[in-house]
Amino acid sequence: MKLNESIRKALNDQVVKEFYSAYLYRSMSSDMKAAGYKGYAHWLMKQYEEEMEHGEKIIAYIEDRDGTVDFGQIDAVTSRFDCPLKVAEAALAHEQYVSESIRTIFRAAREEGDIETEVFLQWFITEQIEEESSSTDVKNGFEAAGDCKGLRFMFDAQLGNR
Template identity: 60%
Template sequence: MKLSKKLLKALNAQINLELASAYLYRAMSHDMKNLALHGYAKWLDKQYEEERQHAFKIISYVEDRDGVVDFDAVAGVGKHYGSPLDAAKDSLAHEEKMSASIRDLFRLAREEGDIETELFLQWFETEQVEEEVNARDNVAGFEKAKDCEGLLYMFDAHLGGR
């Protein structure tokens, strides 16, 4: 069965969002390096790699289903992060948006009666739960460390162990 036009369009949009996520995390990592927060920067580099893999997974799936990937322009980041708490908060908000978008995609697959895509998206549903947990933990950690250099140093080192 071929992917429906609607579903193919939505999968293309998700590929684009995953690539934009990768871009965002790499930009955050860059800003954290400039703040000498090398642990969080390393954590964000791994996140960049994960998001790239998410995009790759969907690209491969579209190819397996004989669909065409558009490779549209990826949105810019448009800001710099002056503190790790600022980056962590934005990454949590971003992951919540990504979860919503995966959920919409899942619902569309169900509407279109595309069981294979529904099953394919299950992995992403589970992954998003984990992504939100990690992002929330980072916000909590940097919140605690915001008035204490020693705690910040420790939490940054902890994130570097990812």
């Protein structure tokens, strides 16, 4: 069944947000590499790859529902970081924003009686629980390490195992 236009538009906007998320994580990875946090840079690259997959998943769904995807503007990433805790805080805030964005589309799908989109978005809702949880763990780790360079680098090494 063809997607309703307002739902198609909302999903399309989410595609752009997922690619923006990828772009954001990519830049954060570069920042952390430059600051010497190789483990966190690796962790953020994995995150970048996941966000690209999220974008692809939604594109495939729109196409399967006979919709066309508009490849709109992806915003520039303007913030630069040299402190891993600041990255972790920004990443968590961004994931919380994305969770709310997905909830909003889910509610719209429910209102439209679009059961298929509800089911499709369930994966994303579960994924966001994991995303927020892992982002919180990273934030807590760097927070606990505080100003101690040794502890920060120990935690960084742990993140490199992802």
